[in-house]
Amino acid sequence: MYTFSDILNDWPRERVVDLFASVTPADAAAAVHREEKTERDIAALLSRHAGSHLEVMAQEAQRLSRWHFGRTIGLYVPIYLSNVCGADCTYCGYAVRSGNKERRITLTEAEFRRECETLVDIGYQNVLLLTGEAPRVVPVDYIAENVAIAREYFPSVSVEIYSLDCGDYERLTSIGLEGVTIYMETYDKTTYSQVHLLGAKSDYQYRLDAIERAGHAGARKLNIGVLLGLSDWRIDCFWLALHGLYLQKTCWQSSISISFPRLQHVPDRFDIPALVSNREMVQIMLAMRLVLPEA
Numbered sequence: 001m002y003t004f005s006d007i008l009n010d011w012p013r014e015r016v017v018d019l020f021a022s023v024t025p026a027d028a029a030a031a032v033h034r035e036e037k038t039e040r041d042i043a044a045l046l047s048r049h050a051g052s053h054l055e056v057m058a059q060e061a062q063r064l065s066r067w068h069f070g071r072t073i074g075l076y077v078p079i080y081l082s083n084v085c086g087a088d089c090t091y092c093g094y095a096v097r098s099g100n101k102e103r104r105i106t107l108t109e110a111e112f113r114r115e116c117e118t119l120v121d122i123g124y125q126n127v128l129l130l131t132g133e134a135p136r137v138v139p140v141d142y143i144a145e146n147v148a149i150a151r152e153y154f155p156s157v158s159v160e161i162y163s164l165d166c167g168d169y170e171r172l173t174s175i176g177l178e179g180v181t182i183y184m185e186t187y188d189k190t191t192y193s194q195v196h197l198l199g200a201k202s203d204y205q206y207r208l209d210a211i212e213r214a215g216h217a218g219a220r221k222l223n224i225g226v227l228l229g230l231s232d233w234r235i236d237c238f239w240l241a242l243h244g245l246y247l248q249k250t251c252w253q254s255s256i257s258i259s260f261p262r263l264q265h266v267p268d269r270f271d272i273p274a275l276v277s278n279r280e281m282v283q284i285m286l287a288m289r290l291v292l293p294e295a
Contacts, residue, residue: 085132215251
């Protein structure tokens with residue numbers, strides 16, 4: 001079976017760097033309207049040469065968005081079940097060794113129900129339940145209980161939690177979980193190991209495969225992304241696009257969505273190595289729409 005790890009092995013950093021170096025302005029112009037995007041097209045749309053085509057890219061992205069989704073905007077609201085975290089991600093203020101003095105809280109059932117009731121009264125119908133990387137404090141049993149409670153209030157419930165085994169995802173989808181969000185943060189293995197120092201999240205391969213496990217377990221919505229600023233965004237977003245395309249084929253019963261979290265405020269111990277500008281952020285979003293029009 002050909003896995004996404006095999007795809008990453010086929011496209012190591014050195015090969016991606018060489019691809020970007022070979023892209024021409026003509027490649028960027030041609031890639032905008034090509035229906036079936038190749039790897040070269042993906043690189044072209046993320047390249048510096050595409051910077052002069054942002055308006056054309058935006059017009060095509062708008063056309064594709066309206067073709068696939070109409071004039072609609074979907075809203076969801078996040079609820080943190082707990083801000084306790086046992087991982088040490090150097091860029092994150094929630095990390096166990098970040099120096100953050102914020103009080104750590106894990107919601108009781110009564111507190112969680114009050115959150116749900118308030119949000120329903122406002123009019124929200126989609127909720128995203130979040131936790132830190134703390135399976136001892138917020139075990140799967142606790143998450144399952146709160147997914148079941150949330151389904152009493154919301155027609156759509158998703159989670160953004162630590163990576164699980166397939167059986168645990170199956171348990172959650174069996175009680176009504178619809179979506180799973182997992183950001184790989186960065187696909188670059190060297191960078192990944194440098195910024196994830198403690199906890200299960202430091203296991204690159206387990207994290208990488210988690211979203212596919214969720215899809216095979218019945219999650220109908222799969223949301224992926226990289227943490228912009230951790231590494232060279234062009235290279236990471238190239239891999240992100242490949243991941244999205246792979247999931248569309250492998251988890252074909254699930255819809256795929258892409259998020260664009262961007263580092264701006266970080267703990268004192270961390271310096272953002274590759275800050276992403278607003279203009280670059282726009283290019284990333286447009287390129288992803290053109291490459292993954294159904295996402």
